[in-house]
Amino acid sequence: MYLKLVLTTCVLAFCAVVFSASARLSDAGLGCANWPACYEENALKQRQPPQANAPRTHTSWQWKLQNLAGLLLGILAVAVCGVSWQKRKELRQSPLLPSLLLGLMAFLGIFGIWAFSHLPRPVIVEVHLAGGIALLMLLVWIALRQMSPAGATVSGEARGWRGFSRLGLALVLAQIMLGGWVSSNFAALACTEFPLCKGSLLPPMDFSYSLDNSGLPLSAERLTAIHWAHRAGALLTILYLCWLSFKIMAAKGLRNIGKTILALLALQFALGVSNVLLGLPLVGAVLHNAVAMLLLVTLVLLNFRLRKRKT
Secondary structure, three states: OHHHHHHHHHHHHHHHHHHHHHHHHHHOOOOOOOOOHHHHHHHHHHOOOOEOOEOOOOOOHHHHHHHHHHHHHHHHHHHHHHHHHHOHHHHOOOOHHHHHHHHHHHHHHHHHHHHOOOOOHHHHHHHHHHHHHHHHHHHHHHHHHHHOOOOOOOOHHHHOOHHHHHHHHHHHHHHHHHHHHHHHOOOOOOOOOOOOEOOEOOOOOOOOOOOOOOOOOOOHHHHHHHHHHHHHHHHHHHHHHHHHHHHHOOOOOOHHHHHHHHHHHHHHHHHHHHHHHOOOOHHHHHHHHHHHHHHHHHHHHHHHHOOOOOO
């Protein structure tokens, strides 16, 4: 029962993170009738500084459904934590991670209520994105602890890749956060060609950034810098994970994980390029976020398989 509860919560967390991206991108104007004009209109509107006496609210059905998913996720997190404490002897696992899960849900709930009236959009997006990722990773790890037999392990040679797999996970996390930074600053259309950007590999860019911009739109050079940084991070992540995948495929018990990482990388690269060339369609942008989450889960699985075995 506990495993089913955790898996259900895990699936809901994945859906909530992906649907949050859909709601955020729809709020940015993707899919509207006068695209891409509405993208620029919403960008200017969202960059206005927040007013304490005029809180920003989201009334679209996407945001209402997202709030409902968050509420259900909170209820399930309470249930997971409660069962983990109640059956901690039977489960033979510490309830620490489920407790952290519940604490993180509480933080995100409180932050969401307060932040929309006090913080700019990029900060809110990044904090919520980081929180959603942390929730998903915690749930996947809890589920894997329940699903993995006590004696499941990999060879000592394979465990030598533990540090490299952690670095791969860190790169994916950083790249996802960069993607959130791109979307929250409306920089997705700063470069509309590939592999060049505005006719050059190194277009004019301004990497300076300030959250206190008095609601003024970011300059083209700053938007280009944000977009270019995401591209550069994607290249670094792809190269590293391809190398890591081929290495771990030679280790017993990790071949399928390596193949999965390679397949997800190929799909993610294709989605990223198509989004740029096709003008950022909503479906493609949401799928790009979904595949990023699948890649993250796969890296968590790899790190779990390479973990130190308790004696």
